[in-house]
Structures are given as C-alpha cells and as structure tokens.
Amino acid sequence: MVLLALMQANAAVLDVEANCAAVDEAAGKAAAAGAHVLLTPELFPVGYAPRRIRAELDPATLPSIRRTLAAIAARHGIALVYSLPAVTGAGAWQITATLVDAQGTELLSYAKVQLFGAEERHAFTPADAAPAVVDLHGVPTALVICYDVEFPETVRAAAVSGARLVLVPTALSEGFEAVPQLLVRARALENQVTVAYANHSGTEDVCDFLGGSVIAAPDGSLLAAAGSGPELLLAEVPDPAPGGAEEAVAYLDDLRPEAYRSWGG
Numbered sequence: 642m643v644l645l646a647l648m649q650a651n652a653a654v655l656d657v658e659a660n661c662a663a664v665d666e667a668a669g670k671a672a673a674a675g676a677h678v679l680l681t682p683e684l685f686p687v688g689y690a691p692r693r694i695r696a697e698l699d700p701a702t703l704p705s706i707r708r709t710l711a712a713i714a715a716r717h718g719i720a721l722v723y724s725l726p727a728v729t730g731a732g733a734w735q736i737t738a739t740l741v742d743a744q745g746t747e748l749l750s751y752a753k754v755q756l757f758g759a760e761e762r763h764a765f766t767p768a769d770a771a772p773a774v775v776d777l778h779g780v781p782t783a784l785v786i787c788y789d790v791e792f793p794e795t796v797r798a799a800a801v802s803g804a805r806l807v808l809v810p811t812a813l814s815e816g817f818e819a820v821p822q823l824l825v826r827a828r829a830l831e832n833q834v835t836v837a838y839a840n841h842s843g844t845e846d847v848c849d850f851l852g853g854s855v856i857a858a859p860d861g862s863l864l865a866a867a868g869s870g871p872e873l874l875l876a877e878v879p880d881p882a883p884g885g886a887e888e889a890v891a892y893l894d895d896l897r898p899e900a901y902r903s904w905g906g
Contacts, residue, residue: 643778643806645835646671646679646719647874649854649867651843654688655697661686661709668717670873677743677778678720680839683787683812684736686710686725690846695764700728711745718743720777722839724786724810726765727752733766738784738810740775749775751784755792772799772807780806780878787811790838791824793831800832800893805859806878809838813851821855821866830861831892835878842870860889 648667652660664681671679686706687694703725714721720742727737736753752768772783772795783799783806790796790809799807807828813820821838829836836857841850852869856876864876 642880643678643780643878644674644676645806645837645856645876645878646674646676647837647839647854647856647865647867647876648679648681648685649840649842649852649874650682650685650871651850652682652685652688652841652845654690654693654846656688657686657702657706660688661706661713664710664721664723665713665716667873668713668719668721671875672717672719674875676719676875678722678740678808680722680808680837681724681810682839682841683724683738683810684726685810685841686723688845689812689841689848689850691760691764693846694726695734698726700726700734703727707739711741711747714741714743715745720748722784722808722810729766734764735768736761736765736786738786738808740777740782740784740808748777749773749782749784751786753786753789754795755788757788772802772804774799774802774804777806782806782808784808787813790828790836791820793828796828796832796834796836800834801896805834807832807834807836809836811838811840812848813840813853815849815851817851818853821851821853825855826857826861826863829857829859833859833892835859835864837876840867842872
C-alpha cells in the first residue's frame with residue numbers, strides 16, 4: 642500500500658527560497674501523516690511564469706535547487722515529485738518533473754511533451770520521449786506534466802509500459818474545470834491506473850489558478866479532491882484486486898494496436 646500526498650499551493654514567482662520552504666513544510670506534514678510520496682505542482686519551486694523564468698532565471702542555479710529539494714525528501718524520509726526547468730546539452734529549455742526517493746536519490750525524470758499556449762512555447766522546447774516507469778514502494782509509477790494528461794496517448798504509453806500510478810504536476814488556470822473533473826478521471830479509467838494531478842492555487846504573475854487538484858482511482862472515481870485554496874490531499878493508491886476495474890473492463894488486455902496502426906493519422 643502506498644499513501645500518496647498531494648500539495649496544492651500558491652508559489653511566489655522566482656522566490657525559490659520561499660517556494661522550497663513551502664515544499665519543506667508540506668513534506669513534513671505529509672511524512673507525519675504516514676505518506677510515502679509527496680506530489681507538488683508544475684514549476685512550483687520557481688513559480689509558474691514561463692517568459693519570466695526564461696528571461697530571469699539563471700540556469701546555473703538549477704543544480705542547487707535540485708539539491709535543496711532532494712535534501713527535503715531525505716530530511717523527512719519521503720519520496721518527492723518536483724518540477725523545474727532544465728536546459729539540455731543543446732541549449733534547449735524544457736519543463737521537467739523528477740521523482741526522488743526517501744533518501745533524495747533520483748529515481749525518474751520526464752520532460753514535457755505537450756506545451757500549452759504561447760507563453761510556454763515562447764520559453765520552452767517540447768520533448769519527445771515517452772514516459773518511463775519505475776517501482777515506487779511496489780507500485781509501477783510514471784510521470785507526465787500538465788497538458789500531457791489531456792492527450793490519451795501520453796497516459797496510455799505509461800500504462801502499456803506497466804505503470805499503475807501516474808503522477809502529474811500541473812499549472813491549470815481558471816476556466817478549465819473539465820480537465821480535473823472529466824479528463825483526468827477518464828485517463829484513470831481507460832488505462833486502469835491511479836492518476837494524481839497537483840495544481841497551483843491563487844494568482845502567480847498574471848495567471849489565476851483553478852486549484853481543483855484530484856486523485857482519481859482506476860475506476861474513474863475520485864479518491865480525493867481539493868477546493869480552490871491551499872490544501873494537502875492524502876489518499877491510498879489502490880492495489881490491483883480481483884473484481885476491480887481491471888477485471889470489469891479489460892481495456893489494456895483488449896487493445897488492438899495493429900488495427901489502430903492501419904487507420905493512419
């Protein structure tokens with residue numbers, strides 16, 4: 642059994658010290674509640690403001706921020722998912738998510754494939770690699786980021802690679818309530834995985850965030866849901882069990898990829 646904690650909070654744009662302190666506080670509370678892993682929102686340590694991040698953030702500071710976050714995980718003895726910019730060897734800026742274990746050791750990284758809107762496309766370059774899967778306390782786990790989850794292909798790629806838990810840092814603004822309430826739940830049901838979706842709250846730069854973070858079960862039901870303000874959600878990740886969604890409708894077993902390839906598009 643994995644107890645998952647999800648942080649929904651308001652970040653201060655480019656105030657790394659304050660944002661990391663907020664992660665530290667949430668990690669302490671989550672660990673005290675017995676959680677095994679804490680999921681935080683997209684770009685939370687630097688705040689969500691793509692153009693300002695690209696213009697004002699010194700990429701030389703990123704390794705230090707990563708060490709700070711790894712130390713938070715180790716200090717509280719809890720695995721942690723955080724999201725930061727990264728600069729590739731070719732000089733491309735990407736949005737990434739990283740999973741470190743309870744000792745602060747990196748287990749998994751992922752770079753965002755689907756960038757959303759003009760702000761992100763101005764500041765960042767989309768990645769191409771599919772989600773990878775690692776074992777997290779006995780649960781095969783993958784990462785995707787924000788807009789990625791709105792595309793069926795992304796979560797399906799994680800599921801067919803064996804993922805049973807998909808962790809999603811996000812930065813979703815007001816007006817898109819259908820994403821956590823419909824799309825995230827559909828991704829969970831159609832792939833028979835648990836999907837956790839961690840959003841910002843409040844206003845950062847010029848973006849008013851929805852909040853509304855959710856943890857959706859493999860049957861599409863909600864294990865936990867946040868309101869519009871700061872919250873720490875807790876939920877147990879369901880174990881695959883006889884009679885569950887996996888047996889009721891065997892979507893993954895019934896896939897016909899050879900037929901889909903013949904359709905083109």
